[in-house]
Amino acid sequence: MEKLKIKNISKAINGLKIVDRVTASFLPGRITGLIGPNGAGKTTLFHIITGELRSDTGEINYRGEDITLLPPYRVARKGIGRLFQDVRVFENLTVSENVVSACYDHRVETPWFPFLRKKRWKALERDFKEKSDYYIDYVGLMEVKDVPASSLSYGQQKLLAIARLLAGGFSLLLLDEPTAGLNPVMIKKILNILKRIVAEDQGKTIVLVEHDMSVVTEVADWVYFMNEGRIAFFGRTDHVLGDKEVREIYLGL
Template identity: 40%
Template sequence: MSREPLLRVEGLVKDFGGLRAVNGCTFAVAEGSITGLIGPNGAGKTTVFNLITGFLRPDAGRVLFQGEEITGLPPYRIFRKGLARTFQIPREHRLLTVLENLMLVPLGQLGEGFWNVWFRPQAVRAQEEAIRQRALEVLEFVELLHLKDEYAGNLSGGQRKLLELARVLMAEPRLVLLDEPGAGVNPTLMKKLAEKILELNRKGLTFLIIEHDMDLVMRLCDPIVVLSEGSVLKEGSPEAVRRDPKVLEAYLGGQYGAFEG
């Protein structure tokens, strides 16, 4: 018997004025998978991410995570349930250090309560030290430990993508949505980022990834969901997607070559 998918998207619709950006979008993400979400520019990929994570409310349809409906919940509640995301443009706190960026992530920190600082200082310090050690471990994993005291705003584009992944890992999620992790990243750092995604997946973390780099998608993702004009055009293995005439047609006009070779 197959298990319930970790994430299920059912019939999502989103209109912006007279434009239908997402049109009856339905797909599922199996636990333990690295699922790719691809499509031509304007296919609705990031809008789907925003609907899943609560940054937009759908006009129709629903989203289920771990069997529970989360449609329209605010982003912070969805985050607390174990579903985290990154963005096309990293949203780090530029004026804080790399280490401080990670230490801000865990929820429910005792030091955030005024009375705890006065009446439970030992507990506050102990928790802060535990969070600091966890942050250092995560930075070592993404190979940014040597930059722990650097201001986040001084990092390169690739380093900022690694920092964003590190911040997500501090939340210890069950599902991570990555929005174009390869955008603006040089080949060396992209290879490192791909290796980290694969390693985390082997440890049990599930991913849903939007990406335009087809080499990266074909290497990392199985299955792949193809969007076109806000609807699912094809869902299947990398090879099935690569050879589907409808997918090739959707990518005509600049991106067809991404599937060649």
């Protein structure tokens, strides 16, 4: 079953076509790569899917529902989570609070909830403490659990952002360069986590924007290659990376 389907999406900013009639679909239980030169429109496409930007044409369908016009918080509530290129942890909150905040859903985050459903609140607090511990352990940040997120290293912040996405229970993860700027050990760690996510839950879909081809080869089964706003190629990873044109435009080989 297809999960995320985007059809004929275009976006022009200041007259410049950033995304040009993109049609793609992403399957559950898979890691799909989205590669291409800088400025190819990959991040913009993510912005459009999550509702940060509105597309000029086309539609986006997630699990049979049209989500094209929804604002970002409602797209998120449908189960689409995103790892930002610039990480974006909640700096003044502890690691634990960062992850717990992802557990609560909006029905609980009203000002009247703690007064009307006191018992339920306390129960949720206990459950989510456990749940957040589980995911903090999952990404290996247990030692820094009570430390403010601002004092983590860049790599640790990426791990924290991933833990937050997992705790949020998102079924589709849009990851924008999860390994950029990290050392090889940290990259390996993150790749193992990604593999574990799809191995443990076949319902999860991961879309990965990545510049490091060894990363793409290692985890992605399928790859979309974007160039100048368009999907230029789609296919199995080795297939696309073996293509002569891709090698010329992108890899410079």
